């Protein structure tokens with residue numbers, strides 16, 4: 001069975017103090033309405049695993065999903081939604097900064113961006129908090145079904161060029177609508193988990209059963 005096919009909802013948390021202690025996790029971050037929840041549903045091949053809404057700013061919690069073997073996916077609250085009151089926006093910004101820069105369980109960041117407007121200032125904030133950790137980042141340019149082939153090639157080239165000097169950052173196009181790009185996400189995220197679990201087994205050979 002492919003990695004995402006076994007994905008199940010685990011829990012919802014509202015602050016950093018209640019994050020699970022165990023497991024390794026990959027976080028999905030992105031502007032509100034960029035298509036995070038849709039991407040998670042498409043990857044898992046389940047229509048209503050993560051909540052998709054036409055109203056931006058819907059995901060205002062940290063949702064945990066489980067792949068099995070203590071591997072988790074974290075759906076972070078979308079940022080940049082203007083209708084959210086300033087005080088709440090500040091709160092989540094601070095929380096995201098803390099989470100991305102200090103969370104030990106986190107092994108990689110999937111940054112979801114609308115392929116029509118990637119790398120906004122807020123996306124760059126996320127990158128600036130996470131890049132110092134040295135952990136890998138995979139940029140997913142969503143809603144690629146809205147672009148023609150030439151536009152797709154152009155945006156892919158543009159975003160790749162931004163990070164040409166950083167081997168820890170990879171980029172791909174994705175469409176939840178057309179289910180395009182699923183294999184590539186699987187391959188990248190799968191390789192992160194494999195590397196993390198191998199490292200854990202090297203450090204603690206008694207944890208080997210978690211890698212079966």
Ligand SMILES: Nc1nc2c(ncn2[C@@H]2O[C@H](COP(=O)(O)OP(=O)(O)OP(=O)(O)O)[C@@H](O)[C@H]2O)c(=O)[nH]1
Pocket residue numbers: 030031032033034035036037038039051052053054055056057058059077078079142143144145146174175176177178
């Ligand atoms: N055409 C097209 N529309 C998409 C795609 N992915 C998401 N959408 C639409 O974009 C809107 C937002 O999608 P969500 O998945 O809820 O976005 P989100 O990033 O989870 O948003 P928040 O929860 O507010 O942070 C919905 O109307 C989706 O149907 C895609 O690949 N193609």
Ligand SMILES: [Mg+2]
Pocket residue numbers: 036037038051052058059078
């Ligand atoms: Mg969402």
